[in-house]
Amino acid sequence: MKAWRRVAAVARKDLLLEWRGRDAVLPAGSFGFAVLLVLGLVSGGGGEAAPSALWVSVLLAAVLAAGRGADREGEEGTREVLLLYPGSREDLFWGRWLALCVVLLVLAAGLWCAQVLLFDAPTRGAGVLILAALLATAGLGAAGTLLAALVAHVRAGPLLMPLLFLPATVPVLLAGVRLSETAASGAPAGPWWGVLVVFDLLFLLVGPVLFELVVEG
């Protein structure tokens, strides 16, 4: 059984359901925009607050988006069916991860546009920002996929998800903010690329293994 076929099937399924229902992108995007708006009001809309506001809004939107895929499986009673198919459960992790990464990239792009408009933020250093967003998305996607599977069987899952996700992803927040600031100012990035890479490696290596254990129950 080809793993790539299984991974592509799960990712395609998640993206099709999202495209037709828009039940992750719309609520998570709206929430992220609201956070951006509030932070803009609090900080007076100054350009120096823009990177922090952007990454906080991306992270909070990611919490909602990550939990949505697992919730959908629970509501439709399809989680067990998916887990009982033959083949490695790691393929399910990678399929979910891929779909979540696409959703997170769409959210990040939308929130970045909103941030530029609301904060009148500079758009220079876009290459650095895009690379940082890609690295952050890979790690956030892996963390989100793993933690959503972990809380899926818990009654207080929707409450537990941010409690686990936000502390675990603080390194992404810090690295994202610092890299955005240095991209705008042209200053050296320091160790922050390394922080993002280590975070990604950790969750991308450990995530599929733990996912298998978590869904095994």
Added chain:
Amino acid sequence: MRPLDPVVTDALGRRFGAVVALRGVGLRVGEGTCLLLLGPNGSGKTTLLRVLATALRPTEGRAWVCGYDVVSEGHRVRELCAFLGTSPGVYAGLTGFENLCLAADLCGRPRRQVAELLGWAGLEQVAHRLVRTYSLGMRRRLALARVRLQEPRVLLLDEPFVGLDEEGTRLVGELVTGIKKQKGAVVLATHDRHRARAVCDAVAELESGTLLSSGTAGLAGAVSRG
């Protein structure tokens, strides 16, 4: 030594905290046999099926499907066994065709079987409609087609007749007969004894998680008592 029969359990037990759902269940389902699982609500029928399907781990005893241990060799069990629970487990936001394509991709089966199976289930006219527009019976037929696509040696069915009309019931019978002919085994839990009687060869009765009786002799009696 690996048991030869397709389904074997030995002193199988499952607890949910203080609640004992299964206790000391010893079963043997031979090749070409369909076992009818009977028992009142809460007797442990679904728990037994879910343990055999690897959806739940037993807390006591052991179980084997086609000779593979359901705990230590769960991945092998899942290659040979299909489970259809009370919920059809189909995606309402996908079409019938897309649901079966997903199943084909996940099971490593060719997608060309999908159209044929939709025809078998009588869903070819609605194949490209979203499943959320299907009735319960149509969803269950789609789930039957998905199970057939998996080509299992052991089939576990939990209340398979719910929501099905006569044609749907015939599909269940066809599915079960096909597996029996291939020297596989079926375990079917239901309260609908009369519809089940047509396809079952043996019966096991559970009560409060304990196996009261099992075998071929009591089938007619057990069915008539219902």
